[in-house]
Amino acid sequence: GPVKCTRRGSGSAQPAKMVMLRLQKRLAASVLKVGKRKIWLDPTESSEIANANSRQSVRKLIKNGLIIKKPQVVHSRSRANAHAEAKRKGRHSGHGKRKGTKEARMPTKVLWMRRLRVLRRLLRKYREAQKIDKHLYHELYVKCKGNVFKNKRVLMEYIHKRKAEASRQAALSQQADARRARVKAARERRADRLEKRRQEFIDSQK
Numbered sequence: 001g002p003v004k005c006t007r008r009g010s011g012s013a014q015p016a017k018m019v020m021l022r023l024q025k026r027l028a029a030s031v032l033k034v035g036k037r038k039i040w041l042d043p044t045e046s047s048e049i050a051n052a053n054s055r056q057s058v059r060k061l062i063k064n065g066l067i068i069k070k071p072q073v074v075h076s077r078s079r080a081n082a083h084a085e086a087k088r089k090g091r092h093s094g095h096g097k098r099k100g101t102k103e104a105r106m107p108t109k110v111l112w113m114r115r116l117r118v119l120r121r122l123l124r125k126y127r128e129a130q131k132i133d134k135h136l137y138h139e140l141y142v143k144c145k146g147n148v149f150k151n152k153r154v155l156m157e158y159i160h161k162r163k164a165e166a167s168r169q170a171a172l173s174q175q176a177d178a179r180r181a182r183v184k185a186a187r188e189r190r191a192d193r194l195e196k197r198r199q200e201f202i203d204s205q206k
Contacts, residue, residue, distance in 0.1 A: 019046045019047060019049075019050040020050070021041055021046060021049055021050060023053065024041065024049050024050065024052055024053075024058060024061075024067070025039050025041060027052075027054075027055055027058045028041075028058050028061075028062065028067045030055070031055055031058055031059055031062065032062065032069045034069055037070075038069055038070045039067065039068075039069065039070070040067070040068045040069075040070050041066070041067055042065075042066045042067070042068075045066045048061075048066065049061060049066055049067065115150075115151070116144060116145070118151075118152055119144040119149060119152065119155055120141070120144060122152055122155060122156070123137055123140055123141055123144070123155075126159065131159070131163075132159060132163075136159075136162065140155070140158075140159070
């Protein structure tokens with residue numbers, strides 16, 4: 001605010017260098033709903049501004065442009081954005097930039113949960129598409145929980161291998177059944193022939 005200076009020894013006081021406008025600034029800040037540092041008072045019209053001692057008169061001065069709300073100070077994000085982009089590429093993450101431990105930065109439990117969810121999602125999808133039956137689903141579900149498959153690719157390869165093995169076993173079983181049926185039929189034909197010969201021999205002896 002203005003300071004009235006009186007020189008010692010002289011009876012006359014010096015005039016104030018500037019008008020006290022603290023009240024006007026506070027009222028303007030209240031009217032414009034900003035802080036006092038955001039208020040600009042026209043220095044050429046300070047005497048007219050000093051006469052405004054109510055909100056209504058301050059509003060009038062605002063309307064006339066003697067009191068203005070200062071624009072917001074620009075706080076550029078360009079440097080922060082460039083840094084974030086670099087971080088996404090994997091820069092600025094060497095030993096000197098790390099604060100927490102490896103476990104704190106990326107917990108092994110979170111990695112485990114992600115992996116298990118991926119594997120279980122795949123199993124569900126295969127079961128719904130009837131690529132695997134409920135028995136194989138359960139067996140693989142338990143194996144996933146037991147940390148047998150390190151990723152999705154390994155699980156898919158295992159499923160394909162199991163299905164190929166199952167189809168091979170089914171083919172072998174079918175072949176064995178067919179062979180058994182052929183042997184049984186041949187045995188029955190031989191038994192019939194022997195029985196026929198025996199019967200013919202008995203008939204010729206009569």
